[in-house]
Amino acid sequence: MRKYVLDLQVTSASQLSERYLLLTATDSAGRLPEMHPGQFAQLRIDESKETFLRRPISLHSVDYEKNEIGFLIQKVGPGTASLWQKRPGSTLNVILPLGRGFTMPERPEQKFLLVGGGVGIAPLLFMGQEMRRKGIRPTFLLGARSKSDLLRLDVYRALGNVYVTTEDGSEGEKGFVTQHSILRDEDFQHIAVCGPKPMMMAMASYARSKKIPCEVSLENMMACGLGACLCCVEETTDGNVCVCKEGPVFDIEKLKW
Amino acid sequence: MADLRVDIAGLKLRNPVLTASGTFGYGIEYQDFIDLGRLGGIIVKGTTLQPREGNPYPRMAETAQGMLNCVGLQNKGVDYFCQHIYPQIKDIKTNMIVNVSGNSPEDYAECAARINELDCIPAIELNISCPNVKHGGMAFGTTTEGASSVVRAVREAYKKTLIVKLSPNVTSITDIALAVEDAGADAVSLINTLMGMAIDIEKRRRILSIGTGGLSGPCIKPVALRMVYQVAHAVRLPVIGLGGISNAKDAVEFLLAGASAIEIGTANFIDPTVSVKVAEGINTYLDTHGFKSVNEIIGLCE
Numbered sequence: 001m002r003k004y005v006l007d008l009q010v011t012s013a014s015q016l017s018e019r020y021l022l023l024t025a026t027d028s029a030g031r032l033p034e035m036h037p038g039q040f041a042q043l044r045i046d047e048s049k050e051t052f053l054r055r056p057i058s059l060h061s062v063d064y065e066k067n068e069i070g071f072l073i074q075k076v077g078p079g080t081a082s083l084w085q086k087r088p089g090s091t092l093n094v095i096l097p098l099g100r101g102f103t104m105p106e107r108p109e110q111k112f113l114l115v116g117g118g119v120g121i122a123p124l125l126f127m128g129q130e131m132r133r134k135g136i137r138p139t140f141l142l143g144a145r146s147k148s149d150l151l152r153l154d155v156y157r158a159l160g161n162v163y164v165t166t167e168d169g170s171e172g173e174k175g176f177v178t179q180h181s182i183l184r185d186e187d188f189q190h191i192a193v194c195g196p197k198p199m200m201m202a203m204a205s206y207a208r209s210k211k212i213p214c215e216v217s218l219e220n221m222m223a224c225g226l227g228a229c230l231c232c233v234e235e236t237t238d239g240n241v242c243v244c245k246e247g248p249v250f251d252i253e254k255l256k257w
Numbered sequence: 258m259a260d261l262r263v264d265i266a267g268l269k270l271r272n273p274v275l276t277a278s279g280t281f282g283y284g285i286e287y288q289d290f291i292d293l294g295r296l297g298g299i300i301v302k303g304t305t306l307q308p309r310e311g312n313p314y315p316r317m318a319e320t321a322q323g324m325l326n327c328v329g330l331q332n333k334g335v336d337y338f339c340q341h342i343y344p345q346i347k348d349i350k351t352n353m354i355v356n357v358s359g360n361s362p363e364d365y366a367e368c369a370a371r372i373n374e375l376d377c378i379p380a381i382e383l384n385i386s387c388p389n390v391k392h393g394g395m396a397f398g399t400t401t402e403g404a405s406s407v408v409r410a411v412r413e414a415y416k417k418t419l420i421v422k423l424s425p426n427v428t429s430i431t432d433i434a435l436a437v438e439d440a441g442a443d444a445v446s447l448i449n450t451l452m453g454m455a456i457d458i459e460k461r462r463r464i465l466s467i468g469t470g471g472l473s474g475p476c477i478k479p480v481a482l483r484m485v486y487q488v489a490h491a492v493r494l495p496v497i498g499l500g501g502i503s504n505a506k507d508a509v510e511f512l513l514a515g516a517s518a519i520e521i522g523t524a525n526f527i528d529p530t531v532s533v534k535v536a537e538g539i540n541t542y543l544d545t546h547g548f549k550s551v552n553e554i555i556g557l558c559e
Contacts, residue, residue, distance in 0.1 A: 003289040005529055044527070052474060053319050053526060095529065223317050223324060224526040228282035230302075230328045231317035240310050240331055 001097055003226070004033055010090040011068060016151055020119065021073045021084055022060075025092045032069060035062050037127035038101025038192075038217055038249040041071070042225040044093035048082035055079050056222050056244070058123035058194070059097065069096075072151065074119035098225050099248050102127055102192045102215055108136045113188040115177055115203055117143045117195025121151065123217060124194060128159040137161070139188070143177035143199065146170050178202045188212055192249075204252040214252045218243045259543035260550040261536065263297070263517050265495045266443035268380050268418040270297035270352060270518055273551055274508070274536040277499050277522030278303055278356035278382060278422075279328065280473075283346050290529040295536060297518060298352030300382050301342075305358050306368040308334035312389060313466040318455035323474025323501070324523060325453050327389040327465045330358050335371045347377035356422070358384040362397075362410035370414040379417055383407065383442075386424030386449035388471045398424040398449075401436035412441035420497065423447040423488070425477075430484050431491040438492045446497035446520065447488060448481045473523040475501045482514055489515025489556055503531065505538020512539070512551065513558035 008025035015021055026032075042054040061070035075081050086092065104127070105112045112131070114124040121142050128138040138160035144150045147170035156162045163182045164172025173180050177199060183206065193203045194217040207214030220232040220243040227245030234243050236254045241247075261272035275298040281287060284299040293299065311331025318325040332338070338355070346353055355372050359365035365383065372378055385398035385407055397403040408421055421437045423430055425448035434445050450471025455464040463469075481500020489496045498516030502508050503524040511519045524531045539551060548554055 005290055050321055051319060052322055052324060221315060221317055223326070223523075224280070224286075226282070226286045226529065228286045228302075229280060229317075229326065229526065230311065230331050231326055233311070233314050233316065233331070235314070240314075 001036065002033065003095060003098060005093070005095050008069070008092045008094055010086050010088055010092050012088055013086045013090075015084070017148060019075050020151055021075070022070060022152070023073060023083065023086055023092065024068050024070045026066070026068045032062065032064065032067055033097065035059055035097040036101040037104065037130050038123050039097040039099050040225075040248060041094040041096035042098060043071070043083070045079045045082055047085050048078045051077070051079035051082070053079075053223055054095070054225065056098070056219070056225055058217070059126050060122040061125050061129060072119060072122040095225060099244055100246065102217075102249050103190065104130060105134070105136050105190065110136070110190065111139065111186070111188045112136075112190045112192060113139050113141060115141045115191060115193045115195070117177060117199040118145075118149065119151075120195030120217070121156070122194070124192065125152070125156060125159070127192060128156065132159055139163070139182075141165075141177050141180055141182060143195065176202065178206055190214070193217070201257055204255075204257055207252060215249050216252055216255070217248045218250060219248065259540050259548055261540055263551060263555075265420070265497065265517055266418055268352060272297045272536045273512065273518040273539065274532055275300055275354070275497065275518055275520045276525060276532055277520040278384070280522040280525045283342055284349055284353070285345060287525070287529055291533045294350035295533045296351045297536070298354050299349070300354045300356050300520065301346070302332055303330045303356045303358045303384050303387065304332050304335050304338050304368065304372075305330060306335055306364045308332065308337065315464060315466055316470075318464040318470065320453075320455065320472065320474070320476065323472055323476035325455055325465060325470035325472050326450070327467050327470035329389045329467070330387055335368045339371060339375065343375055343378075347375070352379055353377060354380045354382055354420070356382045356384050357411075358387055358390075362407045365407050366410040366414040369411045373415050373417065380420055381415060381417070382420040382422050382446055383411055384422050384449070386422050388424070388426060388450055388452045388469070389467065395424050395426060395449075398433065399427050401432055404433050405436045405440040408437050408440035408442050418443045420444045420446050422449055424449050425480060425484055425500075426452050431487050434488045434492050434494075438494050442494060444495045444497060445488060445492065446499060448477070448484050448500045451477055451480065473501070475503050477501045478507060482510055485511055485516050486514040486558070502535070503527070505535050505542060508535050508539055509542050509554070512554050513556070515556035515558075517555050
């Protein structure tokens, strides 16, 4: 897919909580290019004096009709924190779409389970949107520490079935996503996972035990995002490969987990 | 429109802007963003005789106005390059230059000899300055004897333009430059990255997998500029300047200091189109100040 450097215009900046920001942006100069769920964008960070590089952020939502893209951003350090200064009308310079995304279902009878933890739920919304465009209803299994860390549940619920776990039991089933009863009660043909590494590893081991194909989205630290600098490598069955180019989404059978 | 053409020991560049090895892949990674034919040249990823897996992750640490890396010359080897990559890049309409590294003078010479056979590669840049490999790399670039031994071996095997990339991690970079000149290099490029370190205070561990890495980006520019000025005044060879160049003003500084061409490295990560903007900006500077050719400003600063 062709990549672009674009100056987008922020259309909304909503602070979902102290730690999470939802930015939407449009390209007033033209149509947004076609993008695939699981791909990401490199956001330029100009407002932070302590940081230097762009920040890789997954594509949270794409509305081709409104020509609008959404990013769900967790405050991790000074780079992401500086994005809190964005206001409607601010410029957001992005490189997109980058990397290889999730395998998509082709037919409604293929049951895909979309598993997200923390801010890792972000790319699964776009995946759910694209599944609905194909007439396929997604099933989400979303985990968080506590109820207040569960983001935009209503938006996910509008797309498909949503099952929830929280570590403190304040919403949904208490525990981790890997302990949710849906995994015992229903059969899935494919699992797509994005979240903290321990969670993804646990889901990978579950998928292996059940012989279900499973893809996970990695977030190794990146510099270029284009496969040029070879900084973000993951050890795979094909040797060290760039997460930004060969990933961020990998079939678990490719990984040395 | 000023005349931007420069000549590096017979290697003709349409403008003095090259892209630095390790920051621009094989050029094709950037062709969605810019017309590669508008560059003076592209220096592709470091290539070695044998395939190399490079160092373990993490290989990168961000700093204020820069970054550290310890990639460690990951590449699939010169045979893979010749068979699989060269066919993809040989028709790119600019000078495609291969950066060559190795573990011994013989390795370097053998790798250079293979690349000598490729019609569309008019030059190599010899990397005797990689700080991230245990054997070879910078080990050769930090003594005059080591640098000479590699350059002499390669000079015998390689007939086209031979650029030697120098390490700043030395007591006297001009001594190394003079040794390399004496050993038969056609040009020198400088600087490679500066050895550095980063520590995670929460984990109380060094961030990079091998503990140290090479520092690049705008933070190293003053060091690079000083070294380019010193070397340009010490050797007769053309000098190619690099180290933190992020815009046309930076590039003009290096030209005034005595560089005949410049390389853009880490800045490509922030703006993938920066290289062509720098070429345009150099032209604007020349036009604005009434220079007809870029050659008029090379080394103009006393």
